[in-house]
Amino acid sequence: MDITTILGLVIGLFGILFGFILEGGHLGALVGIPPFLIVVLGTLGATVIGIPLKELRNLPKWLRIAFTDHAFGAEDAYFKLVHFSEKARQEGLLSLEQELDSIEDTFTRQGMQLVIDGTDAEITKNILESKINVMETRHRFGISFFESAGGYSPTLGIIGTVMGLIHVLGNLSNSDQLAGSIAAAFIATLYGVCFANLIYLPIATKLKLKSQMEVQKMEMILDGIISIQSGENPFILKEKLKTHLGYIPNASGYPEIMADTFE
Structure with missing residues (x-):
């Protein structure tokens, strides 16, 4: 979690x-069950209008991402790229072909395959950047869903309150229950504001943060792959990768990558 x-x-x-x-x-x-239904189902309905059905099916996945912790392998990617750089410098790029099966990350494996196949460096960079852009677009659907819900929820809460007050004003003859009915009417506003600011908007912020962390990792991998393809010194490659991630040298002299990532 x-x-x-x-x-x-x-x-x-x-x-x-x-x-x-x-x-x-x-x-x-x-x-209050009626206010809850008005706010939650009303917000869901309004939000669903603005998103394709194909993307809506990812709602459980978006929630899982927000509520579960992930280890996405930024450290592994860092050390693997350094290893590839050292091996390519010593044995040539073609020697990396036997390493492809050991790469679990799809983005890294596809990038290294382009390098091994002799693809032009500019084309390799464009392809990988396109993959990053497509991923960001896909992530924006989830972020937009919860941001929209956070915007609609307070409004639906007000609608629920107005509906409750209409009911109250239609029964003014029952003065004994008047105060309680007015109080119950405002529960919808409470639900709308609370759900927006405690659930929907925070989840959107968490998804946005994790998306940025994944992009950071992929940009690090992109820089590493282009550096390997151009035959740069492994030391230079290490310094490039470190610009993407925070690190602390440990007692053994190896960098301990501190940044969390998301894939």
Whole structure:
């Protein structure tokens, strides 16, 4: 699990609910099935309108990415590229062909295959950059979905409140239940604002951050592959890769890559 996602959600909910209790409120007063349906289903409907069905099927995947932690192999990519650079310098680019099966990362394997096949360096760079751009476009669907939900949710909450007040104004003769009905009407606004600021927008931010981290990793790999193809010194390649990732030299003199990544 992604601890920060879970921890942030727990802290946010605790702060709101505990603060409500300290003010003398009762948690039961915050429960309302009709407002919940209006806000959640209304937000979902409005959001679904703006996204293709093909992409909507990725909703479980987007949630899994936001709520699970991933080890995406930036350190492995770093050391493997350094190894490829050293081997290519000593034995030539064709010697790397036997290493292809050991590469688990698809982007790295495709890039190295282009290099081994003798593809022009500019063409190799363009192909790999296109793959990065396509990936970013794919990620934007998930980010946009939750950002849109965060925008619609408060509005649907207001709609729910207005509908509740309409019901209240239609029953003014029952003065004993008037205060409770008005309070219940505002639950929809509470749901709309809370869902937007505690769930939808934070998830969009997390997806955006992880997407940026994946791009960082792929750009590092791209720089490494182009450097290998051009026959640059392995030391220069190391320095190029380190510009993409934070590192701390350990006691053995090897860099410990500190940046988290996402694939």
